[in-house]
Amino acid sequence: MSGAGNPLDLRAWLDVARKLGELRDVSGADWNLELGAISELNVKKDAAPALLFDDIKDYPNGYRVLTCSTASPARLSSLLRLGEIKTHAALVHKLRGLPKAWQAAAPKFEPVITEKGPVFENIQSSDAVDMNTFPAPLWHEKDGGRYIGTGCMVVTRDLDSDWVNVGTYRVQMHDRNTVGLDMIPGKHGAQQYDKHMKAGKPFPVAIVCGADPLGYLISGIEVPYGMCEYNYIGAILGEPVQVVRGEVTGLPFPSGAELVLEGWAHPGDERIEGPFGEFHGYYPGKAATAPAVKIERVYFRHNPIIVGSPPAKPPNDYSYSKAVMRSALLLDALAAAGVPDVANVWAHEIGGARMFNVVAIKQRYAGHARQAGHILSQCGVGAYMSRYSVVVDEDIDPSNLQEVMWAVATRTDPEIDIDIIKRGMGSKNDPMSIAYRYDAPLTSKAVIDACRPYDFLKSFPEVAEASKELQDQVRAKWKELF
Ligand SMILES: Cc1cc2nc3c(=O)[nH]c(=O)nc-3n(C[C@H](O)[C@H](O)[C@H](O)COP(=O)(O)O)c2cc1C
Incomplete structure (x- = not known):
């Protein structure tokens, strides 16, 4: 042009x-x-x-x-x-x-x-x-x-x-x-x-x-x-x-x-x-x-x-583009806030790219996972209407809900791994606002630390699945099956 x-x-x-x-x-x-x-x-x-x-x-x-x-x-x-x-x-x-x-x-x-x-x-x-x-x-x-x-x-x-x-x-x-x-x-x-x-x-x-x-x-x-x-x-x-x-x-x-x-x-x-x-x-x-x-x-x-790009129960016409754009902005925000070793972020379409966000990290130090989760939940681009912010280890693909929920199911102790933030940024547009007791657009938020506990990283049970190398070899050899 x-x-x-x-x-x-x-x-x-x-x-x-x-x-x-x-x-x-x-x-x-x-x-x-x-x-x-x-x-x-x-x-x-x-x-x-x-x-x-x-x-x-x-x-x-x-x-x-x-x-x-x-x-x-x-x-x-x-x-x-x-x-x-x-x-x-x-x-x-x-x-x-x-x-x-x-x-x-x-x-x-x-x-x-x-x-x-x-x-x-x-x-x-x-x-x-x-x-x-x-x-x-x-x-x-x-x-x-x-x-x-x-x-x-x-x-x-x-x-x-x-x-x-x-x-x-x-x-x-x-x-x-x-x-x-x-x-x-x-x-x-x-x-x-x-x-x-x-x-x-x-x-x-x-x-x-x-x-x-x-x-x-x-x-x-x-x-x-x-x-x-x-x-x-x-x-x-x-x-x-x-x-x-x-x-x-x-x-x-x-x-x-x-x-x-x-x-x-x-x-x-x-x-x-x-x-x-x-x-x-x-x-x-x-x-x-x-x-x-x-x-x-x-x-x-x-x-x-x-x-046409009508909204609807997600995934909808524009939820994918919102997920990609917001995930990139969240990734930048985490880096700007000094959170190291972030493997990736995904702002899930099911939450309209706002309400259910996941970050995968390679844990470097005690407290790293909570730091990543709280910043994901509260940074400028993430705070409005965020509800669940989940942190997983880097072996989990944050965009894959099966994997994310497997980590939540198997790597958390609900009593200590869910932090609740009260009176956070919400919206009158939130379907739940009908049941909230606040006069202003407030909401509580959960940060779920679904990483292996840092103090038991070395002794945490091994994952029962074929190694990545073996999977790659088999995929290459049995192309017609996969
Ligand atoms: C497909 C689509 C439909 C949207 N519909 C509306 C809408 O009806 N009303 C509204 O205020 N924002 C709507 N938004 C969000 C706004 O476009 C967005 O907040 C944008 O930043 C508004 O522009 P502004 O920042 O210049 O005000 C929609 C976004 C998309 C992608």
């Missing part, structure tokens, strides 16, 4: 995914629950491919939906431009230190603005705006409506500075030209929105409903306050993102985007939004009011592709 920048073209990446054997076409699914259920069953399979839905019921216009785009090591590593990496552990190690380096390099990658781009191939204006033109799925039976934005990038601007923020916030279709935007209080988009409402000014919004999935991957992680996610994405790409400006708000969006909705959230216009599932697999709250955005322009490519 030239100095003209990268248009975040989804189709270029789909070609890569297809060559990797990571993409499957699905024809004829119904947008009404069937597409969502197929995607949900797919993501629970071993080696689940990305799915490109075409010929969607009621949409003979060739408009499409992509799901499961980030849910494998090969797809995620190709999206992050790290080459093809085939295992979780290798990907987590490859990512070590990179988020910090990307963040440091981001200011050098200001997006470049251009006049034209495929996103302008079709435009709906004013009264012609009709989101029913697009096959937004009803993802799950208990959802409050159709969600056109899940794997999306929501572009907004600050009131009193030039700061453009890009966040992944779910987008519900209310009617042909209105959507609901769910931004949790404190998120950067919500802060910008609050400022506009207090000043009585309309809030500009551009919603990118499909682009290279690197876009929503990065707008879905915590990039620092005041930094634009386009810069961060540019640092990953090694070149700036190429953007065009919306006709109505002037907000920038990728010139190669598939489908963009542009408009304003007006003061006082909030409507019931949701319910919609959450990353941990529950509908934790009732439907509540959220900003309504009046859409004045819709820009889209011929045969546009909506990128």
